[in-house]
Amino acid sequence: MTQIRTLTDDERWQIAMAKDRRFDGAFVTGVHSTGIYCRPSCPARAPLRKNVKFYATAEDAEAVGLRACKRCSPNTQSAEEACVLAAIAAIRADGAMTLDQLADLTGYSPTHFQRLFKRTVGLSPAAFARALREEKVRGALEGGASVTDALYEAGYSAPSRFYAETKGKLGMTASDWRDGGKGRVVHWSVVATSLGDMLVAATEKGVCCLAFNEGEEELRARFPKAELVEAGAEFRALFDQVVAAVEEPSSDNSHIPLDVKGTAFQQRCWQALREIPAGETRSYGEQAAMLGNPKASRAVGSANGANNIAVLIPCHRVVPASGGVGGYAYGPGIKAELLKRESEG
The missing domain is CATH 1.10.10 (Arc Repressor Mutant, subunit A)
Incomplete structure (x- = not known):
């Protein structure tokens, strides 16, 4: 069985000693000498290490008979x-x-x-408000609204404001969202790898899809109105880089350009995934804590599941806090093998 690395108990202890509130919600600290459990950031005096055990959730701690600390209220909102x-x-x-x-x-x-x-x-109030406006635009566009109507209804004073705020991070434009990729050309190929056949697709901006055991039919479902073209020689170098990233996932692949389609929150989640070092894993709670919102683990899981670009956006590096490999869109066997290759790289 592949050995999966999450936070070790020694690392959790150091976090608790530092009272690092970024990890509140990622785990709780059980103090068995007093019978209570706390947030990592609890301001109470530090217990002896021999009396401490760590639990993924408040429910896990209560299941072994611990009660919530009245000072930091780990089971309630502060x-x-x-x-x-x-x-x-x-x-x-x-x-x-x-x-x-x-x-x-x-x-x-x-x-x-x-x-x-x-x-x-994880965002300033102004940045959060901008992200909400962007998501309102996407929702309206995907519902069939015109670009102009969607922008004004979301609160933009002019279309130029939307494009100025989203320039460089969306990949696809507002019209692309509304039209399901209409007007875009997606170059694709199915290539052989040691993990099985792999679908690779890219626009002129970068890789937009990487999936195992899929082909043209699945790609059409992802980009229903784009023009799909079998990739020619001009994409060979890019696709060779993608295959190399799969065969040696421990290597740095940040140089491979991506053209991603996702909401502001999804893109933040995907960026957090790319910041997990190869050879390491995180739980959903730990990934949520990386985003500054440790209670958003369920939303993080949904965002990871919407990822169209396997390996390059490494959602396989997120595993259950309870242990094991966990689920994966392309099967736990491929996920375990990717993690094994990264740990040995």
């Missing part, structure tokens, strides 16, 4: 978390709210609230 959730609800209702207005709403100074919001969500 006052700060409640304020952030209130601000998120206000931004969703009225994306035009200023930082001063949000601070007044929550009772914090603007500077402190800005730090609190970014620490919890």
